[in-house]
Each structure stands twice: as C-alpha cells, then as structure tokens.
Amino acid sequence: MNKKIPRSYCEQINSQSVGQQVRLCGWVHVRRDLGGLVFIELRDHTGRIQLAADPKRNPAVHDVFLSLRSEYVIAAQGIVQKRPADSVNANLKTGELEIYPETVELLNTCQNLPFQLDEAAQVDESFRLKYRYLDLRRPEMQANFRLRHKVIATIREHLNAQNFTEIETPILTKATPEGARDFLVPSRLNAGLWYALPQSPQLFKQTLMISGFDRYYQIARCFRDEDLRADRQPEFTQIDIEMSFIEEEDILSTTESWLAAAFKCGGVDIPIPLPRYTFKEVMDRFGSDKPDMRFDLEIKDLTKLAAKCQFKVFQEVAASGGFVRGITLPGKANDVSRRTLDEWRDFVKLSGAQGLMWVAYGQDVDGKPQIRSAGLDKYLSAEEMCELQTLAGAKTGDLVLVVAGTYSVVCQALGRLRLKVAEELNLIDHSKNKMFWVLDFPMFEYDKEEKKYVAMHHPFTAPRPEDLPLLETEPEKVRARAYDVVFNGVELGSGSIRIHDQETQSRVFNRIGIDQQAAKEKFGFLLDALATGAPPHGGIALGIDRIVMLLAGAKSIRDVIAFPKTQSGTCLLTDAPSKVSPQQLAELKVGSLVKEKQESKEIQKVP
RNA sequence: GGGAUCGUAGCUCAGUUUGGUUAGAGCGCCUGCCUGUCACGCAGGAGGUCGCGGGUUCGAGCCCCGUCGGUCCCGCCA
Numbered sequence: 001m002n003k004k005i006p007r008s009y010c011e012q013i014n015s016q017s018v019g020q021q022v023r024l025c026g027w028v029h030v031r032r033d034l035g036g037l038v039f040i041e042l043r044d045h046t047g048r049i050q051l052a053a054d055p056k057r058n059p060a061v062h063d064v065f066l067s068l069r070s071e072y073v074i075a076a077q078g079i080v081q082k083r084p085a086d087s088v089n090a091n092l093k094t095g096e097l098e099i100y101p102e103t104v105e106l107l108n109t110c111q112n113l114p115f116q117l118d119e120a121a122q123v124d125e126s127f128r129l130k131y132r133y134l135d136l137r138r139p140e141m142q143a144n145f146r147l148r149h150k151v152i153a154t155i156r157e158h159l160n161a162q163n164f165t166e167i168e169t170p171i172l173t174k175a176t177p178e179g180a181r182d183f184l185v186p187s188r189l190n191a192g193l194w195y196a197l198p199q200s201p202q203l204f205k206q207t208l209m210i211s212g213f214d215r216y217y218q219i220a221r222c223f224r225d226e227d228l229r230a231d232r233q234p235e236f237t238q239i240d241i242e243m244s245f246i247e248e249e250d251i252l253s254t255t256e257s258w259l260a261a262a263f264k265c266g267g268v269d270i271p272i273p274l275p276r277y278t279f280k281e282v283m284d285r286f287g288s289d290k291p292d293m294r295f296d297l298e299i300k301d302l303t304k305l306a307a308k309c310q311f312k313v314f315q316e317v318a319a320s321g322g323f324v325r326g327i328t329l330p331g332k333a334n335d336v337s338r339r340t341l342d343e344w345r346d347f348v349k350l351s352g353a354q355g356l357m358w359v360a361y362g363q364d365v366d367g368k369p370q371i372r373s374a375g376l377d378k379y380l381s382a383e384e385m386c387e388l389q390t391l392a393g394a395k396t397g398d399l400v401l402v403v404a405g406t407y408s409v410v411c412q413a414l415g416r417l418r419l420k421v422a423e424e425l426n427l428i429d430h431s432k433n434k435m436f437w438v439l440d441f442p443m444f445e446y447d448k449e450e451k452k453y454v455a456m457h458h459p460f461t462a463p464r465p466e467d468l469p470l471l472e473t474e475p476e477k478v479r480a481r482a483y484d485v486v487f488n489g490v491e492l493g494s495g496s497i498r499i500h501d502q503e504t505q506s507r508v509f510n511r512i513g514i515d516q517q518a519a520k521e522k523f524g525f526l527l528d529a530l531a532t533g534a535p536p537h538g539g540i541a542l543g544i545d546r547i548v549m550l551l552a553g554a555k556s557i558r559d560v561i562a563f564p565k566t567q568s569g570t571c572l573l574t575d576a577p578s579k580v581s582p583q584q585l586a587e588l589k590v591g592s593l594v595k596e597k598q599e600s601k602e603i604q605k606v607p
Numbered sequence: 608g609g610g611a612u613c614g615u616a617g618c619u620c621a622g623u624u625u626g627g628u629u630a631g632a633g634c635g636c637c638u639g640c641c642u643g644u645c646a647c648g649c650a651g652g653a654g655g656u657c658g659c660g661g662g663u664u665c666g667a668g669c670c671c672c673g674u675c676g677g678u679c680c681c682g683c684c685a
Contacts, residue, residue: 036642050645070635087643095645112636115618118646119634122619126677179685199685226684227608350681458685512685556678567678 005077011046013094017080022099024049025075025107027137028068038065041092042076045142049094050083051076051101064104071110071117076101125558129572132563144560148548150265152219155239158258164215164241169204171197171221177514177522178459180224183234191589197223197235200541203526205242206460206498209537210529217241219544228567230556231490231546238493242539248481251495251540252276252437255485259435259492259542266551268433274485275436282438287415289441292489293434295427297327297418299411300392302402311379313354317404325410326402327418328394329425333362333372336399340424341374344417348403351413357402359385361394369396376402419489435487443467443478444511452513457482459508460526461496462538471507485542492547495540502530 008022026044033039040051053065068074078101089095114131115123117138128135135141156166175182175196182196198204200222208216220240228234243250256272263270282291285298306314306324314324329336345356357376364370371377371385380388392400401421403413422428443463444453453475455461463471467478481497499505505527509519519527545557558564565571585591 030645032644032647034642034644034647035640037644038642039644039647041645052643054642056642084643087645089645092645098643112617116635119618124614124618124677127618129677176685180683202685224684227682229684230679232684455685461685566676568676570676572677 007075009046010042010044010049010094013049013080013097015082015096018082018097019079021077021079023075023077024051024099026073028070028072028074030070031065031068033066038062040065040068040074042074043139045139047093050089050092050098051078051104052098053104054100057100058102061101061104064106067106069110071113072106073108073110075105075107076103078102126566126572129558129564129566132573136562141559144548144552144554145562147266147552148544148560151262151548151551152239152544154261154265155258156219158261159215159217159241162215162254164217165213166218167208167213167216168218169198169201169220173198173204176203177518178455180226183223183225186588186590188588199224200238201240202458202460203523205240205539206526206537207529209242209244209498210532210534212244212535214244216243216539220541228565228569230558231549233545233557233561233564234569236557236561237544238541239544240539240541241495242537244535244537246497246536246538248439248483248497248538251497251538252483255495255540255542259485262547263435263551266548268551270433270435277436277438278440279438279442280440283411283415287411287413287418288489289438289484290486290489290491291415292419292422292428293436294429294432294488295422297329297422297427298393299325299327299414299418301325302388302391305384305387305391306404309380309384311376314379314404322404322406323410324402324404325414326392326400327414327421328392329399329401329421330395331397332399332425333360333397336360344401344421347420348413348417351416352409353403353405353413355403356417357404359388359394359400359402361389361396361398361400363396433488435485435492438484438486439482440464440479441482441484442476443480443508444475446476454512455508456480457494457496459512459514460498460505462499462504463508468504471511475511481538483540485540487550490546490550493540493542495538497536497538500530500534500536502527505530 005021005023007025010024010026013022013024024042024044026042029041029043029048031038031040036055038053040053041048042051051065053062055062076099078099080097080099083089083096083098113134115127115134117134120128120135120138121140136145159166172185172195175184175194176199180199182199185195185197187193187195198220201218201220205216205218218240220238221235222238223235225234226232241251241255243254253273256274260270260272279289282289284301285291286293287299302324303318303322307318309315317324341356341358348356357374359371359373359376362370362372373385376388377385388400392398394400401414401417403410403417405413442456443461445456446452447454457480462481464479464481470477482494483496484494485492499508506516506519509515509523514522545560548554548560549557552560554560563571563573570576
C-alpha cells in the first residue's frame with residue numbers, strides 16, 4: 001500500500017499529468033465490464049475520468065471494480081497515463097487519459113436510485129424535489145449553484161470595494177399593513193402577539209441610513225405569503241441596497257456597475273450606462289412596465305382615426321376618453337388562421353377588452369393590394385383603411401390587430417397579446433439581451449376594490465418635488481422618484497429615493513388612507529427616526545433568484561434555489577409544512593380552526 | 608378563489624379515440640458470457656393496487672362523479 005497523497009480533482013488532470021501519481025475521490029458515474037477489463041468513470045464536481053482495471057495486472061483492484069455500481073463512492077490512486085491511440089474518447093475532456101489505480105477504496109455503496117441522474121432533466125419535478133440531494137448531484141444543477149455563488153460573490157466584492165457595509169436585519173419582525181400577506185410567527189413570551197417574517201428589510205435599511213451607515217447592503221431573505229409561480233417562491237433572496245446623501249443618478253450608476261459585473265459571470269455582456277425609458281413611454285409603446293424589447297411589435301395609436309370614422313364602437317371609445325390602438329404583424333396578412341384570430345380575441349378579452357379587430361393588408365393573385373377585415377371594412381372608407389395602415393405602420397402583406405378601450409385595458413390587452421404573438425410566431429431573438437431602466441412611475445394607483453389610492457411602489461417612496469402640490473388634488477398625476485430595472489421582459493428589481501422628512505411622509509400616508517393614529521402604530525419608529533436628522537437617502541433591491549435563473553438559462557427559480565417549494569408551498573424533501581404537537585400549540589397559546597379533514601393529506605403526499 | 612394540463616413497472620412513455628382473453632416498449636435493476644469499452648455488446652430474468660375513493664356496466668387503465676398530488680397561467684404578489 002502506498003501512502004495517501006493529496007486529493008486531485010478531475011478538471012486538474014490533463015496531458016501535463018501523464019506519469020504523475022494522483023488520488024481522486026468521487027462517485028462511480030458508469031461501469032463498463034468487458035469480462036476481463038473493467039472500466040469505471042469516476043465523477044467529482046469538476047468532471048469525469050476513466051479508471052481501468054485488468055485482472056492480470058492487479059487482481060485486487062479488479063475485484064473491487066467488479067463490485068462497484070452506479071453512484072458508489074470511491075477513492076482511487078494511481079498514475080495518469082495516455083490511452084492507446086485507438087481508444088480515445090473525444091466526447092470526454094479527459095478522453096485521452098486514464099488511470100489503472102494501484103489502490104481503490106470503496107468508501108460507500110449506494111442503493112438503487114429512484115431515478116437515473118442523467119435522465120433527471122426529464123423526470124417529473126416532484127421526484128427531483130423529493131430526492132433533492134440526488135438532483136443536486138447532477139452536473140447541470142452543480143453548475144447552477146456554483147454560478148449563483150459566483151454572482152453573489154461578485155456583487156459582494158463590488159460593493160465592498162465601494163465602501164458598502166453588509167448588515168443583517170431581523171427575520172422576526174413586525175407585521176406591516178401594506179403590501180403582500182405576511183407570514184406570522186406566534187410569540188411564546190408574549191402570548192397572543194405575533195412576529196411577522198420580513199417582506200423585505202425596507203424599514204430597517206432606512207433606519208440604518210438615519211443611523212449614519214451611509215452605504216448598506218445585504219443578501220437578504222424575504223418572505224411573502226402569496227401564491228407561487230415559476231419565478232415566485234414564498235421565500236426568496238434579494239440583494240438589498242441603500243445609500244445616503246445621494247440622488248437617482250447615484251443609485252442607477254452604482255447598480256449598473258455591479259449588475260454588469262454580475263451578468264458577466266453568466267457570460268452576458270451588458271453595455272452600460274443602460275438606456276432609460278419613462279413609465280409612460282413603455283406603457284404607450286409596449287403596454288407593459290417590463291416590456292421585452294428583444295422584438296418590435298410596437299403599439300401604435302389609432303384613436304385620431306377612430307374618433308372620426310363611422311364605426312360606432314370606435315367613436316364611443318374615443319369620445320369617452322378611451323383609446324384605439326394596434327400592433328402590426330409583419331408579413332402575416334395571409335398566415336394567420338381565423339381560428340388563431342379567434343383565440344387571440346378570447347385572449348384579449350381576459351384583459352377586459354371587448355374584442356379584437358383585425359385588418360389584413362394582403363394581395364390578390366395579380367399582386368394588387370387586397371384588404372380583408374372582420375367587420376371594420378364595413379364602416380371605414382377605403383381612405384380610412386389606408387390611413388389606418390399608415391398610422392399602424394403596416395406595409396402590404398402585414399396584419400394589424402386592433403383593441404379599443406380604456407387606457408389600462410388597451411395597454412394590458414395589447415401588452416400581453418404582443419408577448420403571446422411573439423412567442424407563438426417565434427419573433428423573439430434569443431441571442432439579444434435588452435436591459436434598461438424604467439423611470440417616472442406614478443406614485444399611486446387607484447384600487448377599485450378598496451376604493452382608494454395605494455402606493456404603486458411603497459409608501460416610503462419620495463414624490464418628485466415638482467409634483468408635490470398635486471398630492472392632495474390630483475394624486476394620479478404625482479410621479480414617484482422610483483425606478484425599475486428590466487431584463488428581457490423580466491423585472492429584476494426596483495427602488496426609489498425615499499421620503500426623509502416627517503411632513504411629506506405624513507402627507508403620503510394620509511393620501512393612501514393611513515391616518516396619524518394608524519401611521520404611529522404601524523411605522524411609529526420610522527416617523528420618529530425621520531425627525532432625528534434623517535439624511536436624504538434611497539436604494540434598490542434586486543431578485544437574486546431571477547438574475548441567476550436568467551443567467552443559468554433555467555425556466556424556473558426552483559432550479560437555482562437549493563431547496564425550493566412546490567406551487568402549493570410544500571417542501572417535498574422535508575414534508576414541511578407539517579403538524580405540530582398539541583403541546584407545542586398550547587405553549588404558544590395558539591389553536592387551529594382546522595379540524596380533522598387534513599388527515600388524508602398527511603399520508604398521501606408525493607410518490 | 609378560478610382556468611388549463613398531467614398521474615400506467617424504479618424512471619420516461621405507449622395503450623384511453625371505439626370498454627372485452629394474460630397491460631406493453633425503452634432505460635435502469637438482477638444473473639450469466641465477453642480483455643479497449645465509453646449510450647459497451649450478447650443471452651436470460653425479476654419487476655404493475657394503471658394516484659386514491661365511489662359510480663355506470665355482464666365486464667373499467669379506458670366512461671361518469673369526487674378527491675389527492677405535480678406543473679403552467681389568471682386573480683394575488685406595495
């Protein structure tokens with residue numbers, strides 16, 4: 001037995017290693033037993049290399065090899081050598097090399113697995129989640145999490161170099177009235193009272209500014225008890241940043257610099273400074289506050305024409321302050337079936353539109369222009385049809401889709417239709433990357449159900465000073481000093497300059513229906529703090545999970561979160577959430593309104 | 608809360624349209640053979656409560672109702 005030498009990793013083995021004694025540790029990726037010769041591919045997290053055993057050359061090692069199975073854990077030591085020229089494997093990085101180990105230690109065996117690692121990408125996700133440790137053993141998942149680490153490390157390095165201080169804030173904190181539903185935690189020491197998990201460290205980071213920390217950041221876990229989506233988990237991670245004595249410009253440029261560096265980790269070059277658009281512009285042109293600009297299909301306004309034409313629906317919409325707008329599909333005049341158009345019509349109805357009109361500027365057999373339309377040509381003159389073509393920016397061969405309604409309905413309907421059409425017709429250029437800022441968000445939006453104005457960003461966002469006089473009179477016209485950063489149609493994060501004086505803060509609370517009493521109860525400490533020499537400050541928070549998902553090319557943030565939850569908020573690995581003992585509840589002075597009923601749920605769960 | 612979709616061997620799926628003898632395939636697993644394989648090959652074998660419950664029927668993997676679970680979306684997510 002030769003002495004143990006330091007461990008090497010597969011990726012370190014190359015042609016330079018030939019003749020060297022190495023020790024490798026890892027898993028049996030695959031075994032190929034030829035009757036005499038037995039080959040093993042050993043895998044560690046850096047790669048794979050072939051080990052070989054010859055019964056004549058080393059019967060002891062050969063015996064061990066015969067007993068090995070997939071995912072057994074071994075350590076092997078031997079001399080790296082060149083393979084015979086005719087048995088090189090071009091598909092393997094180490095395919096020109098192999099090792100006939102002098103010693104092999106079997107460190108652990110492995111029972112039959114519930115799924116094969118190399119097929120896991122096709123396996124039902126519930127299996128991957130239940131056996132997450134196996135799923136995470138796959139090279140693809142390893143790559144995702146090593147990328148995630150690199151992205152976060154890069155952000156930290158960047159911010160540290162700029163004198164930011166990383167500070168942790170509480171996970172057990174106070175419930176907030178605004179925003180998402182809180183996760184609650186009963187207090188044993190204060191029976192009947194509850195902590196909430198933070199939806200974000202917002203109030204704490206502002207407090208830190210008032211304390212004079214000047215530049216703060218945190219890789220912060222946030223919790224929101226809302227329904228899940230492919231890009232939404234109940235707990236998620238944000239890079240949370242706040243700065244004092246700054247204005248918009250400072251936040252934008254600081255964010256751009258580390259964001260570009262972080263994207264570089266994922267091999268994506270983002271030219272900075274990023275383009276900037278106003279909220280109004282992106283809504284008008286793309287019908288969304290996070291438009292995907294990798295393709296055109298811009299929204300064009302047809303209201304002017306609609307107002308003067310004989311089509312009653314258009315007239316009425318225009319007369320009542322609404323809009324008639326459309327998007328143009330290049331070259332699709334003859335390509336889109338009635339059935340598809342009906343589907344799209346039903347689709348825009350989901351956004352509140354009454355219907356979907358269309359005009360196809362096609363050609364007849366002789367190549368002459370031939371305009372077809374469902375209904376519109378009955379009411380619009382030939383000239384008006386041409387005017388519509390001009391306004392829509394349509395050429396011969398194009399198809400124009402038109403929606404009429406209120407501003408918000410038209411924007412939502414066309415914004416979503418634009419995305420759907422682009423996906424269905426394959427118009428998205430996936431080689432492009434479009435990152436930009438959206439500025440000048442409205443301060444408030446009207447909540448029809450609650451019949452009051454609510455903060456669009458959050459109630460600590462500063463209004464633009466010149467709009468301050470409109471706060472009480474025309475709140476919908478007040479613009480916020482808020483900004484979003486958008487990448488390929490995904491909102492990465494948002495931030496704002498905060499209110500740093502008590503008076504403005506009170507006026508804003510007042511506007512959204514939080515009176516002095518309520519404000520004091522909910523945010524009293526912040527109001528008090530603002531009165532103790534609060535510096536001007538502002539910040540931003542970006543979703544780490546989404547950033548890594550996009551860079552990893554993953555379809556869901558679950559693929560970049562080590563132990564994510566299912567759409568119903570359960571963890572299939574640990575079986576959380578689960579029942580607790582009556583004693584535990586009694587200690588907390590808490591009871592459940594749910595009786596029996598859930599029994600079957602406990603037993604059933606996954607496969 | 609709502610819409611869509613999926614659930615058949617350890618895994619991925621076919622079979623469901625039109626109910627009918629013993630539910631199949633590939634991969635994996637087990638046994639044997641095989642000394643340059645690399646998706647090794649060859650031969651043989653084991654493995655099924657068709658998610659669960661109820662109903663219709665002479666007969667249900669297939670039809671009906673309910674339910675559980677996964678995924679996607681709407682609402683929701685300042």
